[in-house]
Amino acid sequence: MSGRERPSRARQPSQRKEDLLDLPSRVQQPVSPPTSRFDSATAAFSAAQNAARGMTVGLARSARDLIPAFDTWAPFSQVESLSTVLFTPLNPQHIYKRETMEKALQLMQQQHKRTNDNNATDLALKIRELPKLTSSNELLAIEIPDTQAPLSLFQGFHASYPAYSNHGVIHKHHVRRKKHGAHDKRRGSVSDKGKGDATLPRLQSQLVADKQRKQREYDKLLMNKLAISNQVNQIEAQIAELASRRKDLEAKWAKLEIREMQIQDAIEDLTEAIEHYEEDNAEELLLIEDRKSKRREATLYDDVDAEPVETGTCLKTLYGHEDSIISLDFDHARGSLVTSSYDATCRVWDLSSQKCVGTLAGHAGIVRCLQIQEGNHVYTGSDDYTIRQWDLSLIPSARSQSPSVMSNSSSPSQSPRLDPQAHADIVPNITECCINTLEGHSGPVTAIHADEKNLVSGSADKTMKEWDLETGQCVMTLDVLWSSKGRSGIADWEKMDQSAADGVYGESVGDFVGALQFWNFALASGTVDGKIRMWDLRTGQSHRTLSGHTGPITALQFDEVHVVSGSLDRSIKIWDLRTGSVFDMYAYEGPITSLQFDSSKIACTASTNQIKIYNRTSFQHTVIDGHTQPATSVRFRNNMIISGGKDNVVKLWSL
Numbered sequence: 001m002s003g004r005e006r007p008s009r010a011r012q013p014s015q016r017k018e019d020l021l022d023l024p025s026r027v028q029q030p031v032s033p034p035t036s037r038f039d040s041a042t043a044a045f046s047a048a049q050n051a052a053r054g055m056t057v058g059l060a061r062s063a064r065d066l067i068p069a070f071d072t073w074a075p076f077s078q079v080e081s082l083s084t085v086l087f088t089p090l091n092p093q094h095i096y097k098r099e100t101m102e103k104a105l106q107l108m109q110q111q112h113k114r115t116n117d118n119n120a121t122d123l124a125l126k127i128r129e130l131p132k133l134t135s136s137n138e139l140l141a142i143e144i145p146d147t148q149a150p151l152s153l154f155q156g157f158h159a160s161y162p163a164y165s166n167h168g169v170i171h172k173h174h175v176r177r178k179k180h181g182a183h184d185k186r187r188g189s190v191s192d193k194g195k196g197d198a199t200l201p202r203l204q205s206q207l208v209a210d211k212q213r214k215q216r217e218y219d220k221l222l223m224n225k226l227a228i229s230n231q232v233n234q235i236e237a238q239i240a241e242l243a244s245r246r247k248d249l250e251a252k253w254a255k256l257e258i259r260e261m262q263i264q265d266a267i268e269d270l271t272e273a274i275e276h277y278e279e280d281n282a283e284e285l286l287l288i289e290d291r292k293s294k295r296r297e298a299t300l301y302d303d304v305d306a307e308p309v310e311t312g313t314c315l316k317t318l319y320g321h322e323d324s325i326i327s328l329d330f331d332h333a334r335g336s337l338v339t340s341s342y343d344a345t346c347r348v349w350d351l352s353s354q355k356c357v358g359t360l361a362g363h364a365g366i367v368r369c370l371q372i373q374e375g376n377h378v379y380t381g382s383d384d385y386t387i388r389q390w391d392l393s394l395i396p397s398a399r400s401q402s403p404s405v406m407s408n409s410s411s412p413s414q415s416p417r418l419d420p421q422a423h424a425d426i427v428p429n430i431t432e433c434c435i436n437t438l439e440g441h442s443g444p445v446t447a448i449h450a451d452e453k454n455l456v457s458g459s460a461d462k463t464m465k466e467w468d469l470e471t472g473q474c475v476m477t478l479d480v481l482w483s484s485k486g487r488s489g490i491a492d493w494e495k496m497d498q499s500a501a502d503g504v505y506g507e508s509v510g511d512f513v514g515a516l517q518f519w520n521f522a523l524a525s526g527t528v529d530g531k532i533r534m535w536d537l538r539t540g541q542s543h544r545t546l547s548g549h550t551g552p553i554t555a556l557q558f559d560e561v562h563v564v565s566g567s568l569d570r571s572i573k574i575w576d577l578r579t580g581s582v583f584d585m586y587a588y589e590g591p592i593t594s595l596q597f598d599s600s601k602i603a604c605t606a607s608t609n610q611i612k613i614y615n616r617t618s619f620q621h622t623v624i625d626g627h628t629q630p631a632t633s634v635r636f637r638n639n640m641i642i643s644g645g646k647d648n649v650v651k652l653w654s655l
Helices: 013-022 023-027 038-067 076-086 094-129 134-141 153-160 172-179 181-187 193-280 282-298 420-426 490-495 498-507
Strands: 313-317 327-328 337-340 346-351 354-362 367-373 378-384 386-391 434-439 445-450 454-459 461-466 473-479 513-520 520-528 531-536 540-548 553-558 562-567 572-575 581-587 594-597 601-605 611-615 622-625 631-637 638-646 649-655
Touching: 094 461, 181 562, 327 367, 327 631, 327 638, 378 445, 386 445, 454 513, 520 553, 520 562, 531 553, 553 594, 562 594, 594 631, 601 631, 601 638, 611 631
Parallel strands: 367 445, 445 513, 513 553
Antiparallel strands: 313 649, 327 337, 337 346, 346 354, 367 378, 378 386, 386 434, 445 454, 454 461, 461 473, 513 520, 520 531, 531 540, 553 562, 562 572, 572 581, 594 601, 601 611, 611 622, 631 638, 638 649
């Protein structure tokens, strides 16, 4: 091998290529027979070397043909040189062999570097071609949709791509941590940190979602508990209230049972008394029935006389009271008349027979107001704080009187009169016709008004009460002073001295509620402050106040459109209910003490001897003169007007 020349490194690639192309021809040349043993060995080695070299070149060519696309590989000349170096016979030049290996390694490194650079360039080009991703600021600005999905974002991602969720399953230690979350929290770390990092975001979001769900469930439970607690408290309060009401009802029941027993005993006693009375007074009962029939016949006509009588003619003068007349009322021209006086008596008169049939006995004070209702019922309010209901049909007929009782010469107006003083023994005190007593006021009853079922009363105790006539119970109390609290008027009248007030108005102003009237649920009241208040009996509230009078109101009446009021300020005002304003006003010489009106006329007493009548159709004022002292009360029905005065008499006039 030492006799051979070492191949030159400076051989050109083209020359190496030509040598490689000539290798097969050289390999296939015949070898001359050896001349000696050494030469034979050398020839065999050379033949094997040439065969290996030819095989290497063939493999290199085959590799070049199989991989034509990799242009970055080393040129074939370099591969040929490398094969030449590798398969060159061994020689003692170790440095040359080391340099060849270093050269081969350098070539391989260069080839690998070029391959990596080309791959990086291709990757960069592919990345540029990809769509641009949205920036994190834009993603944070987008509103996160509200969803009710039970899975979190990471759980949905792992469900879509199982490869990223550690083969799509949750390890047993994760399930154990979910069941024993508190124990793992105390440890503060995952047992296998390397494996836990891959699934930590999913487990954390799931734990947060579970915690929020449980927190909502806990809050809902708290709200349900609070609601149930409130309902239990309400039921307990209702039970306590019902128990209290039951005790009250049981007490009332016991009282009613006692009252029932008392009434049963009274009924039995009255039954026995009736039986004895019917046996002893059969004729008297017949007279009572006859009187009732006459009253029913009298309701068919209201004319006093068959012949027409001039307006203002005094038809009758009734004597009997010993003091001034306070109030009066009657049902019709041939019916019953009830009068009250300061002599503490309340008399009942039969207009058809022109007789006083008796005195209503039962009140312990003066009767200041009264009303006679259809059906022979009379209601009276007294200074004894009570209201009594009377049935006039229970009054026995008056005893027959001699004609000498009637006198035509004693009356100044030459009118007939009925003088019960001449026959005092024939005027009995009537107590059996009182059928009910209403108690509840703490002051004198000064005004009443009743219909078929209810009665409203006003008192000096500054209240008004509504009563149920069937049961005799008070169903509502209206506090006039409370409704006027904070308003001017009543306080000024309360501060005024009584004597000074009487001096200003000439009459007593002690009646706090001077007049009232109601119809269905509408109530109108006139009080000492000169104001008219409209009340709703369904709520007990005052919803309108009419201010205009400067003195206490003493008389009041209303219909569907107007309210007419009289006051101690010497005026009568007509109010329009639709607007609340004064429709008309009339001034008189003295304080108004009584009035009554209908669609055609207004009659009043104004502290004079005359009765003032105003015709609302012809707008004319007329007077009826006949009392010797100021008239105090007046009532009219159809063609009859009745008045009472301070001269202690009651007069009947044609109208």
